[in-house]
Amino acid sequence: MTGGRHSRRLVPAYLATGGRAHPSRNHLDRLTTLHAACEEIPVGLGPEQRGVLELIQPGALPLVDAAAYLRLPVSIVKVLVADLVSAGLLHARPPIPQATGPDIETMEKVLDGLRALKS
Amino acid sequence: MDSARSSPDPRYLTGNDPVLIKLLIAGPFAVGKTTLIRAISEIAPLHTEEVMTQAGAFVDNLAEAEHKTTTTVAIDFGRLTLPNNLVLYLFGTPGQRRFRLLWEDIAQGALGALVMVDTRRLDESFEVMDLIEEAGLRYAVAVNAFPQAPTYDLDTLRDHLDLRPDTPLVLCDARSRDQSLDALIALVEHVIAHTHLEPA
Ligand SMILES: Nc1nc2c(ncn2[C@@H]2O[C@H](COP(=O)(O)OP(=O)(O)OP(=O)(O)O)[C@@H](O)[C@H]2O)c(=O)[nH]1
């Protein structure tokens, strides 16, 4: 990406540095729920970061839905989200059944719910 | 990557911080994964484009995604809201071992997997069944009955697929919501039965 001083930056500066450690992104799942943590989106964010905040301003979304609507890979959205959480602009709620998977009561409720849908 | 403008309107989560449950719909190319997800999902199925290096590692910055030799894998998913503040997420997962990291990422915390097979090419489902077993997930097998496909009785299929006696094996037209729900019910029953038997 070469070009004039004012050409649009495709890669946000914080990403262009490359290889920076993002301690929190390993805790993000595709089903981590994203909630807005700011009423107004601050200026000076990269377009992808701003895109995440704009998308979830009206309501909560799982990270994977955000990636689908933004047309960005989940691995990249995790980096964006980790940065936005660190900056206090975004809440990320992990899915309740994390690594271990759902507990037995939850599975029973899933089963009841599926059976109730059968016509 | 396509223009961001053509995305559908976002369908936000409703309810009070619902519990999100992951299920995998796994199987080889064109076996009917997306068809089953569409039959069950309350939203038009969405997909993510995952970018991997040739070695199967995640690409996590855009510069690399655009400039290096990378492979893109589309992962589609659908959503089904259930009573009790639960939301089921169904992920269509391709079975190639070379995308193992991606596979593990999707399988993390999942309730279980439904493996879809086509009787014209049973062996193509072996790889994905191996991956699921390695990930420690329980699974059920759904035979998607295509019109030109040979029919076998379930015992013969069970034998060919080398299934454990207790692994559910069901016939399923992936276009049918009811039959697809039945396949998921068989899966969840199986997972529950084994969780009772082998407490974590
Ligand atoms: N007759 C019949 N056709 C089916 C059935 N399930 C899927 N198909 C058709 O088979 C084709 C492949 O189905 P998909 O749902 O796209 O398969 P997939 O597993 O998502 O495929 P990939 O994502 O490309 O790996 C489509 O043309 C479907 O319409 C079925 O139960 N019966």
Ligand SMILES: [Mg+2]
């Ligand atoms: Mg598909």
